[in-house]
Amino acid sequence: MGSLNAGHASANARAKANPHSRVGMIARYEQAVLEGRELSGELAAIDEKMAELNDQREQLQAVDPEQVDQRIIELQNEIAALDPNSPDDKPDLDALNRELNEQLKAALYTKTDLEALEEQIAGLEARHAEVEQSLEYAEQTEADALDAAANKPVTAKVVDGLKALLGLD
Numbered sequence: 001m002g003s004l005n006a007g008h009a010s011a012n013a014r015a016k017a018n019p020h021s022r023v024g025m026i027a028r029y030e031q032a033v034l035e036g037r038e039l040s041g042e043l044a045a046i047d048e049k050m051a052e053l054n055d056q057r058e059q060l061q062a063v064d065p066e067q068v069d070q071r072i073i074e075l076q077n078e079i080a081a082l083d084p085n086s087p088d089d090k091p092d093l094d095a096l097n098r099e100l101n102e103q104l105k106a107a108l109y110t111k112t113d114l115e116a117l118e119e120q121i122a123g124l125e126a127r128h129a130e131v132e133q134s135l136e137y138a139e140q141t142e143a144d145a146l147d148a149a150a151n152k153p154v155t156a157k158v159v160d161g162l163k164a165l166l167g168l169d
Contacts, residue, residue: 025149
């Protein structure tokens with residue numbers, strides 16, 4: 001590992017190291033790795049939220065208020081025709097009640113809800129782009145810091161060893 005053995009320095013030593021020293025360069029590398037991980041986590045959370053919002057948007061866009069109202073009436077009639085005390089009717093009642101709840105939720109959606117959802121999605125898309133750019137910068141900083149701290153070629157094995165020294169594995 002050559003000069004990267006300076007990674008044996010304590011966390012306190014790395015925090016207080018001169019940025020131009022080997023320990024300081026390794027501290028810069030460590031910080032870039034941690035920042036990259038944080039940004040990757042944020043991207044994953046944004047992607048998850050975007051998928052959820054896109055599903056909601058699709059559901060909103062598929063809602064036809066007249067069809068929803070008609071289906072609610074049909075479901076209410078079907079539920080009224082069943083005996084709530086009959087074990088034979090229980091599965092049908094459960095299924096109809098679930099669908100009725102979905103239809104009632106759909107009936108509550110309005111154009112304003114869709115517009116608000118679109119604004120949320122646009123905001124997340126903008127944040128996603130910012131985080132991606134920051135992640136690219138962190139990855140480049142990580143690579144640059146590693147190159148600056150190393151005094152010989154860096155292999156995946158060397159990177160793994162350094163990360164293990166720093167507790168980043």
